[in-house]
Amino acid sequence: xxHGNKKKHAFTIKIFVAVFGAFMLLVDPFGEKESVIRMMxxxxxxxxxxIQGNADEESKPLMHTFYHHVxxxxxxxxxxxxxxxxxxxxxxxxxxxxxxxxxxxxxMEKSVKPLFGESYNAMCYYRWLAMATTxxxxxxxYDTLPTNYPLHLxxxxxxxxxxxxxxxxxxxxxxxxxxxxxxxxxxxxxxIPRIPANINPKSDMHSLLVLLHExxxxxxxxxxxxxxxxxxxxGFPYKSARQVDCGLIETAWAIHLSHSDTASxxxxxxxxxxxxxxxxxxxxxxxxxxxWGDIMxxxxxxx
Numbered sequence: 295x296x297h298g299n300k301k302k303h304a305f306t307i308k309i310f311v312a313v314f315g316a317f318m319l320l321v322d323p324f325g326e327k328e329s330v331i332r333m334m335x336x337x338x339x340x341x342x343x344x345i346q347g348n349a350d351e352e353s354k355p356l357m358h359t360f361y362h363h364v365x366x367x368x369x370x371x372x373x374x375x376x377x378x379x380x381x382x383x384x385x386x387x388x389x390x391x392x393x394x395x396x397x398x399x400x401x402m403e404k405s406v407k408p409l410f411g412e413s414y415n416a417m418c419y420y421r422w423l424a425m426a427t428t429x430x431x432x433x434x435x436y437d438t439l440p441t442n443y444p445l446h447l448x449x450x451x452x453x454x455x456x457x458x459x460x461x462x463x464x465x466x467x468x469x470x471x472x473x474x475x476x477x478x479x480x481x482x483x484x485x486i487p488r489i490p491a492n493i494n495p496k497s498d499m500h501s502l503l504v505l506l507h508e509x510x511x512x513x514x515x516x517x518x519x520x521x522x523x524x525x526x527x528x529g530f531p532y533k534s535a536r537q538v539d540c541g542l543i544e545t546a547w548a549i550h551l552s553h554s555d556t557a558s559x560x561x562x563x564x565x566x567x568x569x570x571x572x573x574x575x576x577x578x579x580x581x582x583x584x585x586w587g588d589i590m591x592x593x594x595x596x597x
Contacts, residue, residue: 355448356384358428359436360421364414367436369579374436377586381440388433390417392424398480399423405483409496418465418498422479430455430472434548438466438526439582441589443547453521460525463503466550467526481505481518529555530585532564538585540593549585551578 357378361371375385393399402419410416425433431451452458457470457478470478482501489500508516527546533539553575559565560574566584570577 353448354382354384355445356386356431357440358386358388358425358431358433360388360417360424360433361436362390362414362417364412364417367579370582371436373579373582374434374439377439377582378434380586381443382445383440386428388421388424388428390420390424392427393420393422395427396423396476398476402479402483405486409486415495415497419479419482422475422482422498426472426475426479430470430475432469433467435466435550437552437578437582438548438550439586440548441527441531441543441546456519456521458521458523459502459506460523460547461528461550462522462524463499463506464526464528464550465499465502466552467548478505478518478520481520526550528552530559530564530566530581532559532566532585532588535563536566536588538588538592540589543589543593551582551585553578556581 359371359374371387375387378385399420402423406416406419410419421433425431432448451469451471455469455471455474457474458468459465460467460469482498482505485501485504486496488504489496493500505518505520506522509518509520509522525547527542527549529549529551531539531542531546531549556565556575556578557573565574566581566588567574567577574581
């Protein structure tokens with residue numbers, strides 16, 4: 295169906311719903327009012343809903359992140375929101391309160407709290423349940439920023455909604471349906487005892503690494519159904535001072551500016567801020583905005 299025909303089709307449906315709604319209000323002005331209004335507000339205008347169930351023809355892709363004040367960087371969170379919004383996304387920030395609504399939360403807490411208390415690494419486990427509670431979809435770390443993300447992917451989740459880690463075992467960009475987020479959250483908790491004893495902390499990243507190794511080992515007898523791919527770029531993609539390697543940007547959906555990659559960029563003369571006090575990682579937000587500007591100026595983006 296052409297774009298023009300879609301609009302005509304949507305308009306026809308809206309007229310039908312409006313007439314039907316008016317009729318139902320006359321028949322039962324109290325019992326049906328709420329459901330009619332809800333039906334009218336959820337009417338499809340583009341033939342199919344987006345990943346959150348919204349069906350607005352002008353709807354934007356929705357990217358989630360998780361934030362809790364323990365070890366958090368509010369300035370980096372604000373940059374995350376601004377840059378994903380500038381790239382054409384709606385953004386939603388999930389919290390511990392979202393995770394606590396999940397029926398598996400108390401069970402997860404029994405395994406996670408003795409290890410981490412209420413620390414950052416505990417929150418990294420709880421965020422998986424927050425995503426399931428909100429209905430699934432896309433999630434990125436708040437230090438993961440868009441580069442060449444295909445906007446059309448919001449129309450249908452990759453791999454038919456099967457859980458996909460888009461940076462191998464690094465949980466910085468992930469997608470999946472609501473049930474898949476719950477399923478993998480449980481797998482992560484179950485994998486904690488299988489993390490090698492010499493690896494600490496027993497973070498969600500190391501649990502995911504266990505699942506990656508098991509999925510690669512055909513003799514393990516474990517088929518966890520997780521799809522591992524690599525669509526992100528680690529660190530500041532400069533080939534020299536303030537000169538972006540646009541080849542990396544063309545193939546990456548996002549960049550992950552972790553603390554360790556930030557320190558590495560400083561050590562290698564690739565951090566975009568020359569003079570500052572303290573550690574380079576304390577200036578990630580400012581550096582991220584400079585990097586974004588350099589990418590916009592120097593590189594063409596497909597979306």
